[in-house]
Amino acid sequence: MNQHVTAEVADPAHSPPADREDVVRLVDLKRRFGATPALDGVSLTVRKGEILGIIGRSGAGKSTLIRCLNGLERPDTGEVVIEGREIGRLGERELQPLRRRIGMIFQHFNLLSAKTVEDNVALPLKIEGRPRAERLARAAELLDLVGLSEKAKAYPAALSGGQKQRVGIARALAARPALLLSDEATSALDPETTRSILALLKDINRRLGLTILLITHEMEVIRSIADRVAVIDAGRIVEEGPVWSVFADPRSAITRSLLGGIRPQLPDEIANRLVPAGGGETILRIDVAGEAARGSLLSDLATAVPGPFRLVHGGIDHVQQQPVGTLFLAVPGNDADRLPKLIAFLEAREARVEVLGHVAGSV
Numbered sequence: 001m002n003q004h005v006t007a008e009v010a011d012p013a014h015s016p017p018a019d020r021e022d023v024v025r026l027v028d029l030k031r032r033f034g035a036t037p038a039l040d041g042v043s044l045t046v047r048k049g050e051i052l053g054i055i056g057r058s059g060a061g062k063s064t065l066i067r068c069l070n071g072l073e074r075p076d077t078g079e080v081v082i083e084g085r086e087i088g089r090l091g092e093r094e095l096q097p098l099r100r101r102i103g104m105i106f107q108h109f110n111l112l113s114a115k116t117v118e119d120n121v122a123l124p125l126k127i128e129g130r131p132r133a134e135r136l137a138r139a140a141e142l143l144d145l146v147g148l149s150e151k152a153k154a155y156p157a158a159l160s161g162g163q164k165q166r167v168g169i170a171r172a173l174a175a176r177p178a179l180l181l182s183d184e185a186t187s188a189l190d191p192e193t194t195r196s197i198l199a200l201l202k203d204i205n206r207r208l209g210l211t212i213l214l215i216t217h218e219m220e221v222i223r224s225i226a227d228r229v230a231v232i233d234a235g236r237i238v239e240e241g242p243v244w245s246v247f248a249d250p251r252s253a254i255t256r257s258l259l260g261g262i263r264p265q266l267p268d269e270i271a272n273r274l275v276p277a278g279g280g281e282t283i284l285r286i287d288v289a290g291e292a293a294r295g296s297l298l299s300d301l302a303t304a305v306p307g308p309f310r311l312v313h314g315g316i317d318h319v320q321q322q323p324v325g326t327l328f329l330a331v332p333g334n335d336a337d338r339l340p341k342l343i344a345f346l347e348a349r350e351a352r353v354e355v356l357g358h359v360a361g362s363v
């Protein structure tokens with residue numbers, strides 16, 4: 001892939017953010033289908049230059065949110081403001097140019113099979129009535145950006161899924177949008193291709209300052225590239241914040257459940273032996289992040305509260321360059337004073353500690 005953005009690509013619409021102005025602002029959006037509140041008071045902003053991930057389970061309201069954003073659906077109440085313009089009051093004709101400010105990529109790519117790769121990429125410019133030479137020049141520039149120059153004359157059927165999505169990304173950028181809206185864009189791809197597409201999106205975001213709103217049901221996608229995450233459930237935003245802090249300290253049950261697969265869990269062979277009370281060993285779950293996870297927490301703990309403990313599972317991971325970790329400790333012994341001291345020491349270091357239970361003997 002071309003690692004250098006040409007001056008022609010890095011136009012003002014793509015320049016890095018000078019300030020934190022909002023590209024999209026949703027204010028108390030409500031949309032009901034019969035008795036179902038698909039959106040139940042959603043307020044959100046997408047800031048210029050950021051990658052915001054919206055995650056939710058099936059039926060949470062993600063598609064309705066997207067349709068309200070691109071004007072295909074009118075909310076019952078609330079405002080959709082794109083680059084400072086409230087789209088709710090606009091007629092279909094006024095909506096068209098605003099829609100072009102949003103480039104979209106889709107789970108199933110939505111390429112036109114009868115058109116070549118370069119014509120697919122150039123399609124938004126054709127709709128704008130741009131001359132063919134200009135369209136093809138822009139398509140060539142974008143195919144270079146996504147690393148597919150040699151496929152310009154190929155038809156979509158000759159491409160792999162990952163290549164098709166690269167074409168989709170190039171097409172979404174053709175009209176120099178203010179926002180790239182990614183609707184489950186990696187859900188149909190294998191893990192390796194997913195990683196390469198997410199890396200491409202991150203790269204485009206960094207180098208061109210492109211604002212991205214990414215809708216997904218996979219926490220791994222959020223973790224790989226988003227700056228901020230909003231969790232939607234039953235039409236409401238139940239949690240929102242920088243990705244690393246939501247990973248480190250998920251507040252809602254739905255976030256914890258969405259994180260379930262990628263946060264360390266107590267191995268079954270220990271979890272199955274847990275009992276609420278008794279002798280043997282006490283099993284602690286310790287969640288740490290940021291500064292607390294950077295220091296020498298465990299050796300400091302051993303010095304401050306002498307006596308044995310063992311790390312039985314877990315470790316420190318990195319999310320957005322921030323350490324985020326979960327440690328499972330087994331603390332033997334029946335010194336009733338020691339456990340509260342251990343917990344107090346850890347909490348003073350801003351770790352969250354949970355006593356999961358006890359195992360007879362040792363784990």
Ligand SMILES: Nc1ncnc2c1ncn2[C@@H]1O[C@H](COP(=O)(O)OP(=O)(O)OP(=O)(O)O)[C@@H](O)[C@H]1O
Pocket residue numbers: 033036037038056057058059060061062063064065217
């Ligand atoms: N046109 C419609 N008519 C009736 N109910 C609808 C309609 N569109 C959405 N809903 C309902 O609104 C709720 C939110 O649906 P939505 O499609 O926005 O969720 P989603 O998060 O995109 O789900 P998925 O990931 O499965 O696509 C669901 O209960 C859905 O059944």
